[in-house]
Amino acid sequence: QVQLQQWGAGLLKPSDTLSLTCAVYGGSFSGYYWSWIRQPPGKGLEWIGEITHSGSTDYNPSLKSRVSISVDTSKNQFSLKLSSVTAADTAVYYCARVVRMLGFLQWRTYGLDVWGQGTTVTVSS
Amino acid sequence: AIQMTQSPSSLSASVGDRVTITCRASQGIRNDLGWYQQKPGKAPKLLIYAASSLQSGVPSRFSGSGSGTDFTLTISSLQPEDFATYYCLQEYIYPRTFGPGTKVDIK
Numbered sequence: 404q405v406q407l408q409q410w411g412a413g414l415l416k417p418s419d420t421l422s423l424t425c426a427v428y429g430g431s432f433s434g435y436y437w438s439w440i441r442q443p444p445g446k447g448l449e450w451i452g453e454i455t456h457s458g459s460t461d462y463n464p465s466l467k468s469r470v471s472i473s474v475d476t477s478k479n480q481f482s483l484k485l486s487s488v489t490a491a492d493t494a495v496y497y498c499a500r501v502v503r504m505l506g507f508l509q510w511r512t513y514g515l516d517v518w519g520q521g522t523t524v525t526v527s528s
Numbered sequence: 529a530i531q532m533t534q535s536p537s538s539l540s541a542s543v544g545d546r547v548t549i550t551c552r553a554s555q556g557i558r559n560d561l562g563w564y565q566q567k568p569g570k571a572p573k574l575l576i577y578a579a580s581s582l583q584s585g586v587p588s589r590f591s592g593s594g595s596g597t598d599f600t601l602t603i604s605s606l607q608p609e610d611f612a613t614y615y616c617l618q619e620y621i622y623p624r625t626f627g628p629g630t631k632v633d634i635k
Contacts, residue, residue, distance in 0.1 A: 438624075440572075448564075448572065448615055450624040461622040464529070497571055512619035514562040514577035521571055 405430035409498045409519035411483075415526045421485040425498030425519050432456055432479040436501035438515060439472060439483045441494040449494075453501060454481055488526045495521045530554050530618050534627035540635040547603040549630045551616035556596045560620035563592055563601045566629075567612045575614075576601065606632070 411423035425437070439451040452462040454472045462470050466485065474481045485492060499515040531554035541547050551561065559579035564572040574583045576592035579599055589604040603610055611634055616627040 447629045448566075448617075448626040450617075450626060453622075453624070463623045499571075502577070511560060511578075513581070514574045514583065514619070515564075515572075515617070516574045516577075516583065518571035518573070 405500065405517050407498050407500065407517055407519035409496075409522050411496075411522055411524070413523055413525060415488050415524065417489050417526060417528055419488055419526070421483070421488050421492065421496075421524055423483045423496055423498070423522055423524075425481055425483075427479040427481075427500070430500075430517075432476060436503055436512075437472075437474065437481045438499045438501050440497045440499060440515075441492075442497070443491075443494045451483065451485075451496075488524075490526050493524065493526050495523050497521050529623050530557065530621060530625050532616055532618055532625050532627040534614075534616060534630050536630060537628065538631040538633065540633055541606050542635045543606055543608055545606045545635075547606050547610075547632060549601045549614055549632075551594075551599040551601070551627050553597045553599075553618055553620075557618045557620035559595045560618060561592075561594070561599050562617045562619060563590075564615045564617060565610075565612045566615065572615065603632075 406428045409425040433456040438453040452472050454460045469486045471484045498519040500517040502513040533552045535550045561579045563576040566572040580592045591602045593600050613629045613631045615629045
């Protein structure tokens with residue numbers, strides 16, 4: 404049974420850098436992509452970005468100048484960094500596994516099938 | 529970025545009711561759409577992928593349909609554990625975008 408376990412600092416000051424890590428237990432790391440999603444209090448889900456097992460990334464343009472996702476295949480972990488945080492970055496942050504399969508002539512995404520437990524990050528002075 | 533809308537934003541229903549939630553994309557996304565269920569304080573759970581494929585372990589009362597811009601999630605007979613918020617997610621193009629969610633509560 405694959406599990407994602409995430410951790411990181413929960414209380415930050417404005418202008419700090421948010422740093423979270425997600426570890427993958429019990430399953431393949433290289434066969435999937437990996438994603439970060441966040442949810443501000445009382446609001447909907449926002450896709451932050453995604454990384455392949457080889458380190459290629461895609462980011463939400465609204466965060467692109469501040470966000471970085473990296474991968475450590477030796478530890479089966481991937482990480483999120485978000486710089487210059489403000490109160491607007493207060494949210495629950497989730498990591499998730501992205502299922503990718505070869506469809507008709509191209510690779511396609513077939514859902515985010517395993518999620519971490521979520522980490523509440525509060526930005527406050 | 530592709531904009532996703534959902535309707536209704538909320539609904540009240542009774543156990544046993546048939547419930548339908550609609551998701552619309554601002555441009556065609558083939559069938560690259562997933563449906564997720566989220567309960568308070570919990571991570572989202574994948575219900576449907578590729579618009580109509582049931583995720584392993586998900587009850588068969590959940591079904592999805594649609595292609596292009598218009599998609600539907602149907603719960604054939606609402607159960608007490610189905611009261612939650614439901615989100616669609618387009619997986620066709622980056623950046624991925626979620627719908628705003630549909631909250632299903634008890635009538």
